[in-house]
Amino acid sequence: MVSRRVLLQVSTVAAGVGLVAPSVAQAAEEKCAPLPAPIANLKSMIDQAKPITREERLQRQEKARRLMQANHLDAILLMEGTSLNYFTGIRWWGGERLFVMVLPARGAAFYVCPAFEEGRAREQISKSPESTQADVRIWQEDESPYQRVVQGLKDRGIITGRLGIEETVKFVFSDGITKEAPQAKITSATPVTAGCRMIKSDHEDAARRQSHSGGL
Numbered sequence: 001m002v003s004r005r006v007l008l009q010v011s012t013v014a015a016g017v018g019l020v021a022p023s024v025a026q027a028a029e030e031k032c033a034p035l036p037a038p039i040a041n042l043k044s045m046i047d048q049a050k051p052i053t054r055e056e057r058l059q060r061q062e063k064a065r066r067l068m069q070a071n072h073l074d075a076i077l078l079m080e081g082t083s084l085n086y087f088t089g090i091r092w093w094g095g096e097r098l099f100v101m102v103l104p105a106r107g108a109a110f111y112v113c114p115a116f117e118e119g120r121a122r123e124q125i126s127k128s129p130e131s132t133q134a135d136v137r138i139w140q141e142d143e144s145p146y147q148r149v150v151q152g153l154k155d156r157g158i159i160t161g162r163l164g165i166e167e168t169v170k171f172v173f174s175d176g177i178t179k180e181a182p183q184a185k186i187t188s189a190t191p192v193t194a195g196c197r198m199i200k201s202d203h204e205d206a207a208r209r210q211s212h213s214g215g216l
Contacts, residue, residue, distance in 0.1 A: 052089065058129040060087050060196055061103060067192045068105035074161030075104040075153070076189040077177070079169045083193045088128035092121075098145035098173055102163075104156050110135035112148040146180035153181065164189030 034040070064087065068076065078084045078101045080092040092099055097114045099121065109130055113121040115138040125134045137152060139145040153159045162185045165174050178186050 054089070054127070054129055054131070057087060057089055061109070061129060063196050064103060064192050065105050067195045068164070071164075071191045072162060073105060073164045073187070073189070073192065074158040075102050075156070076164040076166065076192050077102050077149070077169065078166045078189075078193075079173065081166070081168045083166050083168070083197070086193075086197060088125070090124040090128060092124060098139070098149075098176075100149065100173075102149065102152055102156075104158060107156050108135055110137060110152040110156075112137045112139065112145055112152065114138065114145070115140050144176075144180065146176045149177055150181045153184065159183060161185065162187055164192055166190075166193055 064076065068074070078087065079099065080095055084090050084092060084101060087103065088101060090101070095117075097117070099111075099113045099117065101109055101111050103109045111121065111125060111134060113136060118136070118138050122132075122134075122136060125136065126132055128134065135152070137148040139148050150159065153161075153163070159181065160183045163177075163181075164187055165177070166189045174186065178184075
C-alpha cells in the first residue's frame with residue numbers, strides 16, 4: 001500500500017512537471033516561429049568581404065614611414081593590439097612577455113619575441129609584408145628582451161634617434177625600453193598611427209560599411 005507521504009511526493013513532482021512542460025513547449029514554439037519578412041529577406045554579404053592584402057599593409061607601412069619623417073621620428077614600436085594588426089596582419093593578444101615590432105623610418109622592420117613563442121610568432125609574421133624574410137630576434141627567459149630591442153636599434157643606426165611608442169603599450173614595457181636605451185629619445189607614436197588609421201582607403205571604407213550593415 002502506498003503511504004500518504006509517498007503519494008504527496010508523487011503528486012508534487014507531477015504538478016511541477018505539469019507547470020514546466022507547457023513553458024518548454026511554448027519556448028520551443030516561439031523559437032521556431034517564422035522570422036518577419038524584412039528580416040527573412042535579408043541576404044548575406046559575406047561573399048563581398050575581401051581581406052586586407054599584404055600589399056595594402058605594405059602601403060600602410062610606407063605611409064607610416066612618410067609620417068615618421070614628417071614628425072621627425074626615426075622608428076615606431078608596436079606591441080599587441082589593433083595597430084600591430086593594422087600594419088602587419090598579426091593578431092597577438094594577452095601576452096605578459098615582450099613581443100614587439102619596430103618599424104624604422106628607413107630600413108627593414110624587426111621583431112623581438114620570446115623564444116618559446118617563436119613558432120607562433122613566425123607563423124603570424126608570415127602574413128606581414130616582411131613575410132618569411134622578417135628579422136626576428138628571440139630572447140630566452142633568463143635574458144633581457146629590452147637588450148634585443150636596443151641591439152635592433154643599433155643595427156639600424158638609430159639608437160640615439162627618436163623612437164615613437166604606440167599609445168597602448170604598457171608602462172612596464174616602455175619603462176624597460178627607456179632604461180635600457182637612455183640615449184634614445186622616447187616619444188609618442190600617435191601622430192603616425194592615428195595619422196594612418198584615421199583616413200580610410202576605399203577598400204577599408206567598403207569593409208566598414210559591410211561591417212556596420214551586418215554583412216561581416
